[in-house]
Amino acid sequence: MKAVKGIEKEDRTLPKAPTGIQGLDEITRGGFPRGRPTLVCGSAGAGKTLLAMEFLVRGATEYNEPGVFMAFEETAPELTQNVRSLGFDLDELAKKKKLVIDFVRIERSEIDETGDYDLEGLFIRLGAAIDAIGAKRVVLDTIENLFAGLQNEGILRAELRRLFRWLKDKGVTAVITAERGEGALTRHGLEEYVSDCVLLLDHRVTDQVSTRRLRIVKYRGTAHGTNEYPFLIDEDGFSVLPVTSLGLQHKVSEERISSGVPRLDTMLGGKGFYRGTTILVSGTAGTGKTSLAASFVDAACRRGERCLYFSFEESQGQLTRNMRSIGMNLEQWTRKKLLQFHSSRATFYGLEMHLAIIHKIVQEFQPRVVVLDPIGSLIQAGNQRDAHIMIIRLIDFLKQRQVTAFLTNLTSGGEALERTDVEISSIVDTWLFTRDIELDGERNRAMYVLKSRGMAHSNQLREFLLTPRGVDLQDVYVGPEGVLTGSSRLSQEAREKADALARRQAAERKDRDRMRKREALEARIAALRKEFEVEEAEAEIAGEEDVSREGVIADDREAMSRSRQADLVKDGVAAKRRKGAR
């Protein structure tokens, strides 16, 4: 977005002719100066001719600007053949009158000079070619060859000056290539004549790895990137990789995806990773980084997502065989075209080539998941700084496409464990750390989540097991003796189990005792209650007997007094009794 805005802004000041070359328009903010010559210099094999040719071909095919290629080194058939491998069909373009290739041969041995001359012949040829197809772009490759063919340098310089002036007057956007000179940009000082835009191509070999770089030496009247930009030449032509072109404006997904290890998902807030984030697994050798990566890939393929696996150390066959041993059948996914392996030694190409290859394959295959295993080995393809930059670019690129990246990194024993060789730990979203724990004469794997942005994650160390059914995580035993893993954990667990059993049995026994006691007590309570009930019943019966006996006594007394004709004593009790009895 920013780049596009930049182009529009630049357009008002200096019109530009887009090169159509990937990345180059970005760093030149729109292309080469329109209607002016641009000098491209570099040593032999730096890619000058190719850059120039692609400028013409893209112009002809994408911007409808026909072009003339004036070749001083290679013949038209040679050029056609050389660029055919890049998918450029010059014959076809020539047929459509989009391109003219004019080969200029200068054979010094058959030329003698006497007296004054000028290069009007060259002007006429070039003019005729331009007029024949209405060319807007011109390439002179490499015009310095004139210096080899003609002796009179004074005339030559004057004529070159005139030529560049003439090209400007013609209004064509020209690219002039020149060989790099000792201590100067060009061998014959062409930069004196071309002052608008100068590009320098460089092909360096450091530690037996070659890297191509491009720099804009000057670009009058416009802002431009001033860095050295790595570029590469592959079967799609020229591409420049602006190091910092990608921003941080990628979309963010709320979707969570499984890591392929259920227990790990639990550790990551119960749902696994966020889609489109970057996951780094680092750890010492043999701690199961690749197995974690494979589990993740396996889970993704199971969901029907396409995965790309870049392996810098193991071949596809080796990987699938090894993963089979932990119960993972990756072959089924490669057969279903859900999974693609790309195995290459990191030292096989330079970093830029790796980056470009990954870019291209990702663009073609459109995966949802990309694994890089291990990223540390990319340092071998460049230096640490370059590898760092490359991986950041790659992560940005993948994030922009919402591709979940899974990186592994080997930490060697001597180093600080919680760091990566390429210093990318700060830009990854989830960092899993695997390590080994040596205890009781054995070495066991352990894993923990060092960080995981945007989710509540477990802080627990887990024992990491590679079983014939895949990756599994187990709680470690944390006790007074520290963290126990492996058989110490197992024996500790067994001990604990026995203890627990004993404790449980004791408790059960106690329970049973209490039960019995309760039963006994309750029985006694029942017996006592029964006794009491009996007593109560007896007491009642006794009471009634008393009353009736009193009644009888009173009656007897009445009867007696009646029989004795005694004064009738109003005896309350007796009266009552009588009434009650009635």
Add this chain to the structure above:
Amino acid sequence: MKKSEKNRETRPLSLQEIKEKNEPVPNEVWQLRLYVAGQTPRSVTAFANLKRLCEDHLAGRYEIEVVDLVKHPQLAAGDQILAIPTLVRKLPQPLRKIVGDLRDTEKALVGLQIRPA
């Protein structure tokens, strides 16, 4: 159009005459082509110099063809012409080119291999 200048003597030279003139092969017709761009003073000078040279050394055995690239730009590619004026010796083989206005006759003779260097 092609401005062909035919100037051939009818009588062949005798061996003696050839030796005197120090010329390579008898009876061979020299085909020369002069490329110019318009009627500039330089091209006029070049043609005059060439004509004089031929009369002096190749009398009767030369053909001069003048090609004006302003009129026929497409002809420049055939002989790989860059510099103007350029004189091309088409025959005898091998092809030779001399650029410049031919003001140095000695150099021109050497260039055309009329006279050994």
